[in-house]
Amino acid sequence: MWDLILNPFVTILAWLYAALNQDIVLAIVVLTVIIRILTFPLFAKQQESQKKMQQIQPQLKKLQEKYKGDKEKMSQAQMKLYRENKVNPVGGCFPMLIQFPILIGLYQAIFFALAATPFQLVDLSERLLIPGLDSLIPLQRMWTPIPQLASLLPELDLTLAPTENPTYALALPLLVLVTTWGQQKLTMSSTGQNASKKDDDDDDDSGGGGGQAAAMTKSMTTIMPIMFGFFSLSFSVGLSIYFVTSNLIGVVQYSPQGKRVLSRVFGRKNMDEAPVEVVFEDDEPVKKTRKTRKKKARKK
């Protein structure tokens, strides 16, 4: 099952390698760009959903206060609010669930294509779907970032970790950290989560859930870049290049200018519309009893 995703990626990567003058770094960059562009509608959908969720947060809070103690009524009111604003509460997760196997497939494809040992390489024999690509194996794994400065920046072994490469390769985990942080930061501001942080902080004293969510978001923005930076220290240099490329695309994607361009290309509507205000008929919390239900039924 997993092979259905992985094998085409490995094949396309090998094909790009052949097409791009046997430059594996360029092949990784191009494949990452292609995949990120193809999955952009999913990203945008996820962002849109998260943004809408943020926009209706004040109304949600009002409802929470209003229907404190009546979960059923609260849930009905929430559903109405979602309906009126065309928000799917789990809508942000679904596109992400689809993107995840794709991004992991891309990661694994790079891992397999850069096989450096017999144990890793033996798997590649079952993954190349286009005849003729076998003659490219093993792919060139040595890379000089700037050929003109080869004496200053000696070639890197893309299959080895930065710690096993020339010292300057240690800049890569740092780049991974910085670009991951940059992308996270822009993602948060793009979905309005930074903007709502102040409101959430105000609620902290009252123990509101928004405060906890903001704290969690903040810790993710801190932890994830450190985690990825740390992992890049032990992953191969080739994978760090993938992380940096992917993050830079994310930065472009979430920057205001990038968003405008991509929205025009993909024809997406403006996501900054004001949320629909919903007025509820029942101002007072209603306790659902058999009597009230019967009354309502008779009215109908």
Add this chain to the structure above:
Amino acid sequence: MNLAIRNSLLLMSLLILGVFVLTGCVGGRIGVSWPAVGLIELYGETHIAIAYNNDVAILSPTNGAPARLINPLNGEAMRDNENNPRTWILRGSENEGSQFFSVPIRIDEDTVLIADNNKRLLRVDSVVVEVQRAYPLADKVLTNMLLAGDMLYLPFQNGGLSAVALEDFQEKWTLTTEAGIWAQPLLVDDMLIVPSIDHFLYAVDRSTGERFWSVDLGGAVASTPLLANGRLYVGSFDKSFFEISLDGEILNEYGTQNWVWGTPAVDENGIIYVADLSGYVHALDSENGLRERWSVQIAERGIRAGPLVFGERVIAASRDGKVYWLDKRDGQLINAREIDDRPELLGDMMLLEPSENLAIDEPLLLVSSVHDSRLLIAFGVDGRQTWVYPR
């Protein structure tokens, strides 16, 4: 719980799951190679040597147990502090974390040489199994070395071969290749045949390293060639199998279904048996320009190791965890044995026949896997499992 918190928790869980996947908990294979198996003389008898990851062990062919160390002074078994018999196992964890994929080579009564995957050549006292000295190497070694006369030939994982004189352990010459050498070189008279995954097969003078010829085989060459009828037979990752003259000319070529990674076998009639990584075994007539006699897919997964011929049977071991016995006349399946847990059978096979120095009553087939509790499995000729190492 607030929906926003729930969503954040879900998002975080997914990210953590993603990180686990990315770090290799799912899918990607982290590993170096498979076990190397060979024969070695110890106490006047032929034993089996196996090298894989942390350990190098010398085993009794009778039962697969590690050989016991004998005190040469009194002929008694050596014992450790807890009075247990000491056995011939060299542990990488006790030797600066060495990893081993190359079997030991005996250079005198008391000394063996072992190349590790940490760029070192270890000189080991084989009486007490202790490293006496470690010589630094230019690169990692992940296949068997070759000893010929007073020269040791060390193939390197990332490219190149080094010829070292046993006399002083000085490097006499080197061969440069653009990619690794992942199979033991072959010596044909004074010519050393070196396969490389840079797509070339090289022939060099064993004494000086002077290159006689090199031939491009279109894909990585990761197996030791077979010498038969004065010609070389070897496959490549370009899904091709070649017959090459000893002066480096490709005489004939046969297209396989997938990469060829194992050394082929030959029978007394000159029929060559070659397996590929799509699970096919091919029988080719070496007297008729590699004309196909038969070609059958026997395994669900690839066959990495070269097949063996024994009597009227061709034997192959696959990544699907099974060993297959075929009729060599038509490739018909005679018998198949499944190893417990179906580990990938990636290491080279070996066939041992009873001899003066080999204490076995009947021929023994050795199959190696990458399963830590089934590194070496011994079968009788009838397919009955005899022993397993480690036990």
